Amino acid sequence: MKEKASPLIWPGEAKRRRIQYEKKSPLKEHWWGFSFFSCLEQNDAKANFMKGIENMHFIDKAEIMDEDGIRRALVRIAHEIVERNKGLDDVVLVGIRRRGVPLANRLAEILKDSENVEVPVGELDITLYRDDLTLKFEQPRVGRTYLPFDVTGKKVVLVDDVLYTGRTIRAALDAIMDHGRPQSIQLAVLIDRGHREIPIRADYVGKNVPTSRREEVHVRLSEIDGIDQVTISEEVKDD
Amino acid sequence: MALKGKDLLSLQELSQEDMELVLSTARSLKEILSRPIKKVPTLRGKVICTLFYEPSTRTRTSFELAAKYMSADTVSISASTSSVQKGETLADTARNLAMMGIDLVIMRHSVSGSCHFLSQILDIPVINAGDGMHEHPTQGLLDIFTILDYKPGIKGLKVAILGDIAHSRVARSNIFGLTKMGAEVAVSGPSTLLPPEIEALGVKAFCRPEEAIEGADVVYVLRLQLERQSNSLFPSKREYQDFFGLDHDLLSHAKEDAIIMHPGPMNRGVEIATDIADSPRSVILDQVTNGVAVRMAVLYLILGGRE
Numbered sequence: 001m002k003e004k005a006s007p008l009i010w011p012g013e014a015k016r017r018r019i020q021y022e023k024k025s026p027l028k029e030h031w032w033g034f035s036f037f038s039c040l041e042q043n044d045a046k047a048n049f050m051k052g053i054e055n056m057h058f059i060d061k062a063e064i065m066d067e068d069g070i071r072r073a074l075v076r077i078a079h080e081i082v083e084r085n086k087g088l089d090d091v092v093l094v095g096i097r098r099r100g101v102p103l104a105n106r107l108a109e110i111l112k113d114s115e116n117v118e119v120p121v122g123e124l125d126i127t128l129y130r131d132d133l134t135l136k137f138e139q140p141r142v143g144r145t146y147l148p149f150d151v152t153g154k155k156v157v158l159v160d161d162v163l164y165t166g167r168t169i170r171a172a173l174d175a176i177m178d179h180g181r182p183q184s185i186q187l188a189v190l191i192d193r194g195h196r197e198i199p200i201r202a203d204y205v206g207k208n209v210p211t212s213r214r215e216e217v218h219v220r221l222s223e224i225d226g227i228d229q230v231t232i233s234e235e236v237k238d239d
Numbered sequence: 240m241a242l243k244g245k246d247l248l249s250l251q252e253l254s255q256e257d258m259e260l261v262l263s264t265a266r267s268l269k270e271i272l273s274r275p276i277k278k279v280p281t282l283r284g285k286v287i288c289t290l291f292y293e294p295s296t297r298t299r300t301s302f303e304l305a306a307k308y309m310s311a312d313t314v315s316i317s318a319s320t321s322s323v324q325k326g327e328t329l330a331d332t333a334r335n336l337a338m339m340g341i342d343l344v345i346m347r348h349s350v351s352g353s354c355h356f357l358s359q360i361l362d363i364p365v366i367n368a369g370d371g372m373h374e375h376p377t378q379g380l381l382d383i384f385t386i387l388d389y390k391p392g393i394k395g396l397k398v399a400i401l402g403d404i405a406h407s408r409v410a411r412s413n414i415f416g417l418t419k420m421g422a423e424v425a426v427s428g429p430s431t432l433l434p435p436e437i438e439a440l441g442v443k444a445f446c447r448p449e450e451a452i453e454g455a456d457v458v459y460v461l462r463l464q465l466e467r468q469s470n471s472l473f474p475s476k477r478e479y480q481d482f483f484g485l486d487h488d489l490l491s492h493a494k495e496d497a498i499i500m501h502p503g504p505m506n507r508g509v510e511i512a513t514d515i516a517d518s519p520r521s522v523i524l525d526q527v528t529n530g531v532a533v534r535m536a537v538l539y540l541i542l543g544g545r546e
Contacts, residue, residue, distance in 0.1 A: 125267065128279040128309075128539075139243055139543055142267040142536075178276055 058216055058233040064209055065230035070190065070221075073206030074103070077188050078110040080204050081157060088115055090183060091155045094122040096172050097143045099161040102223040103190060107159060122147035124158075129171035145175070152180035157204075161219040163189040166200035191230060193217050242540040246358040246365045249374040250415040258416060262384055265529070265536035271308055272531060282311035285342045285542050290332070291368070292318040292348040297503055297527060298368050298378070302345050305534035311542070314341070329353065330360050337361050343542055346370075351408075364541050372406050372467065378502055379412030381533040383420065385526045386457055389498050394421035399451040399493070400442075402461035402483060402510050405432045406468060409502045410461055414440050427451035428461075428483060431472040448483055452492040459500045460485050460511045476509050486512040498522045 065073070085091050088111060095104030101123050108119045125143035127133075133140075158172055169187060176185060188204035193211045211217060211232065220229045241257045250258070271277055287306045289299055299315065306313045316336070318324070323332060333344065343364045346354055351371030358365040369375040383393060390396055398417055404410050404426050414437075417424050424442040426433065427450070437444050445451040452458060463479065473479050485499070499511075499521045507513045516523060 128268075128281040133281065133543060139540070142264050142539065144267045145270050174280070178278065179274060 057236065059236050060218075060231045060233045061215075063229060063231050064191070064217075065207060067222075067228035070206070070228050070230065073190060074106050075110055075114075077204040077206060078107050078114065081107070081186075081188070082111070082115055084186070084203065085155055088117045088119055090153065091157060092120045092122060092149055092151070093157050093159055094124050094147065094151075094172075094176065096158060096160040096168065097123060097125045098224060099219055099221055100124075100159045102221045103161060103188075104159040105223075107157075107188070120149045122149065124172055124175055126168060126171040126175050129174045131167055131171065147179055150180055151176060151182045154182050156182040156185045157188055158185060159188045161190050161221075162217050163187070163192045163200075163202050163205075164195055164217075165197040167197060169200050170198055190219055191217055242537070243543075244364060245541060246354075246367075247376050247537055247541065248354050248358060248365065248367045250376045250379045250412045250419070251374065253376065253416075255419050258380065258383070258420065261380055261533065261536050261540060262387065264540060265380075265384055265532045268535045268539070269529070269532035271535070272528065277308050278310060279308065280310050281539060282306070282309040282542055285311040286340060287311050287313050287343045287345065287538070287542075288336055288341045289313065289315040289368070290336070290344055290346045291316070292323070292329075292346070292353075293369065295347055295368070297530065298347065298375075301527070301530040302366075302368065302377075302534050305531050305538055308531070309535055309538055311342075311538065329357065333357055333361055337363055343538070366537065366541070369408050371408065372411075373408055374412045374415070375408040375502075376412050376416075377530070377534055377537060378409050379416040380537070381526060381530040382409075382413055382459070382500060382502070383416050384533050385500065385522055385529045386498070388525060388529070389522065390456060393417060396422045396457065397455045397494075398422050398424045398457040398459060399448075399455040400424060400426045400459045400461065401448055401451065401485060402428050403432045403464050403468075404428045404437060404444075404461070405434050406464040407461045411440075413459065414442055418442065425451040425455070429473050429479065448489055449492050452489060455493040455497055457500060458485065458490065458493050458497055462502060462504065463506055463510050476506075480509050484508075484510055484512060485515055487515070490515060500526060503527070 081091065082088060093104040093108055095101035104121050108121045111117060111119050123144065123146045125145045127140045127142045130140070156176055158169065160168065163169065173185060176182060186203040189202045190206040192202055192205045192208050195213060209217060209232065214235055216233050218231045218233060220227050222228050241260065247253070271279060289302055291299055303313045303315060336344065341363060343366065344357065344361060345366045345368050346357055347368040348354065348370050351373035354365055354367035354370045367374060367376055386393065386396070400410050400413060410426065414424055418441045425445060426437060426442050427445040427448040430446050433444055433446065497520065499515060501511060501516065501523045503523065505511055505516055507516060515521065
């Protein structure tokens with residue numbers, strides 16, 4: 001009698017595929033995100049989609065940055081932050097979950113070594129502020145927001161791994177402003193891959209990487225992924 | 240994910256995985272309550288209706304605030320001030336509300352199973368905010384959430400539930416939730432308020448409260464549900480207090496670091512002594528705060544994301 005939204009991919013299935021992918025090869029390829037196909041509702045469409053996904057995956061084309069590359073980029077960004085703000089008074093770092101957080105921590109460490117200043121680090125989860133919440137198929141998990149300082153009057157440096165459409169940063173700006181009124185907000189990213197959909201730019205960029213929309217940029221950090229590496233991959237079809 | 244678009248009618252039907260999802264989401268959302276501006280835009284444009292056929296302070300306010308903090312709009316209907324007074328049936332009331340574009344109904348009703356009934360009529364999700372003597376799932380979840388504030392885990396924890404087991408939906412939700420997560424639950428109350436079948440739910444029943452409390456990590460005191468009791472289930476409130484009211488003597492059987500919980504509203508001096516209710520070991524007010532966080536999590540998980 002009652003019809004409620006039935007999941008296109010039942011919960012166990014996503015996990016099963018993830019495991020399958022991990023078994024296949026941990027770093028060289030991965031299955032494309034399922035949310036992409038959320039527009040498909042019908043059962044036959046679902047079957048086609050399932051068939052399609054089996055034959056489609058990403059293959060790493062090139063490594064853009066290795067461990068040293070990431071470290072050098074962060075050291076340079078750290079120095080630019082000091083330079084731009086004429087010191088580190090009132091500067092706080094806020095990492096955007098997930099991979100912005102370890103990056104923010106690393107920047108804080110570099111700043112401590114070079115300037116001997118302990119810059120406070122916060123963590124920001126932007127799930128509740130996403131503009132695609134009603135479009136995404138998979139419901140994103142809400143992570144923890146932890147800002148151990150009042151942002152009012154601070155120079156907030158947002159830190160994220162990849163700058164792409166700019167929508168994540170838009171959400172992060174809203175999230176930060178809900179916590180107070182910072183003196184300024186700046187943006188530091190490890191990779192800027194272009195294709196902005198809203199007028200947002202980064203103040204500090206580790207590396208500009210021209211990409212096509214068919215490509216994916218993967219930042220892997222040792223704290224989360226066990227390795228420091230940035231790769232670019234492209235969607236291919238298996239034959 | 241698993242709760243998306245679904246009803247939340249009981250903890251009996253909720254899997255442990257889903258319970259843990261609610262708890263971890265609530266853990267993240269609790270931070271919002273400490274902000275100067277308690278508002279996130281997540282449920283903008285959603286309309287939530289609270290339909291209460293029984294009086295309530297905490298649950299209703301808690302649900303409404305949870306919805307408002309997530310930017311949902313709320314309308315609240317009380318049986319006492321609505322067309323229910325003119326004899327409109329529950330089904331008709333609910334169908335009419337649904338036709339006005341409501342996205343979710345939260346209902347409290349004095350009849351057990353009424354929320355299941357409602358969920359069969361309505362296409363939109365239904366949250367049970369207490370149905371008769373059956374269940375009160377969000378209370379169970381917020382109680383487990385509160386226990387986790389003070390104890391490292393639920394597995395192996397000894398929980399004593401004390402009082403009017405027969406009439407308590409809070410007891411049932413806690414029993415289902417806690418046993419599912421691996422706690423050892425003991426219940427105790429006057430034999431007239433302690434159904435003998437209760438042990439079938441995987442708990443131990445004791446007529447003497449000392450035995451139930453012995454070595455407990457958590458002492459959960461239930462409200463004496465006078466409005467649900469026919470007469471003469473126990474001689475007098477005074478006698479109930481003598482035998483089953485939580486006082487220092489009785490509490491001395493529990494562990495040193497045991498916490499004391501109560502779903503509210505308290506009958507001070509009946510089921511719980513006033514100085515115990517206000518003691519530092521009492522986490523009764525924490526339960527209220529956590530209730531908002533847990534209900535935000537439930538609303539997000541049911542309503543958030545794509546339809």
